[in-house]
Amino acid sequence: MNERQIQDMATGLHAASIRLLRLLRREDQASGISGPRLSALSVIVFAGPLSLAELAAAEQVKPPTMSRIVEGLVQAGLATREPDPANRRMVRISATSEGKRLLEAGRERRVRVLVQRLHRIADSEQRALARAVELLERVVR
Amino acid sequence: MNERQIQDMATGLHAASIRLLRLLRREDQASGISGPRLSALSVIVFAGPLSLAELAAAEQVKPPTMSRIVEGLVQAGLATREPDPANRRMVRISATSEGKRLLEAGRERRVRVLVQRLHRIADSEQRALARAVELLERVVR
DNA sequence: TCAAACGATTAGTTAAGCTAATTATAGGAG
C-alpha cells in the first residue's frame, strides 16, 4: 500500500475506534463506578499487582491523581494497597475478588453489545474481521 | 462463525481498541487543551452546528456539564455559541476556524503515530486490515 | 552516618461530573 492509502486507513481506523468505545461506554453506567476508577481497576486486574507509579503511568496521570483514585477503589472494597515487602516506600496495588467480579461483569456487558453489532455483517465478513483483529493486536502491542 | 468465536473476536477487538486509543491519547497533550474539551470540539467540528442538549447527549454527559465545557471552548476562542433564531431558548454551537485548525492538527498527530504502527505489518496484511476497517465502520455506524 | 534521591501521600487549586433550582422562551387551553 502507498503512504496515502495507509494514512486513509489510519484515519478510518481511528474514527471507528472512537465510535466503538463511545458506544460501549454507555454500558459502564450499570457498574455504578466512575470512568477513571473503572479504567484503573481494569489495569490492576489485567496487569496487577503493580506500584502506584506504574499504575499512574499506565493511565497517563500523575501519581497524586492515581493515589486518590486508588483510595476510592480501596474504600469501595475493589482493590487492596499494601507496602512492598522488598521496598517499603512502594505500594503493591491488587484487585480484590469483588473488584475482579465487578470488572468482568462490566466487560461482559460491553462485549454483549459488541457481539450484537457484529451480527450486522455477513459470516464471511466476520471471518475477515476476526483475522484483522489479530493484525490489529500486533499493531497496538 | 459460531457464537463463541464471535464473542472471542468481540473481546479481542474491544481490548485492541482500548489499547489503540490509549496509545494515541498521549499525543493530545501537545494540543494544550483538556480531554473533555477536545472531545467535545471534535463533535462540534464534525457534526456541528448543534444544540447544547444534542452535544451533551453525543458526549454522554448531562447538560450542565456540557454548558461549562462549551463555556471553556468559547473563552478559548475555539467555539461560538449563539441563540437559535427559530427558537431562542436553544443555542447553536459551532467551531471557529481556529477550533477547526486545532482539532485537525491534533488528529494529524494521532494519525501520524498510527501510520507508524501500521508499518509493523506486511503489505498484504495492511490490505486485509484496510478492508476490515470498512467492515468495522458498518459495525459501529 | 547522614545527605541526597526516591516513592507515595497531603495540601491546595481548577476543571469535570452530578442533581436541584432558576431563568427565559414557546406553546396550548380556556
Added chain:
DNA sequence: CTCCTATAATTAGCTTAACTAATCGTTTGA
C-alpha cells in the same frame, strides 16, 4: 389574549478528577 405548563439552557452547590508544590518515610551510596 392570557396564563399555565413544558422545554432549553444556565446557575448553585456538591463530589471526584486533574494538576503542581510541598511533605513524610524509606533507601542508598559517599
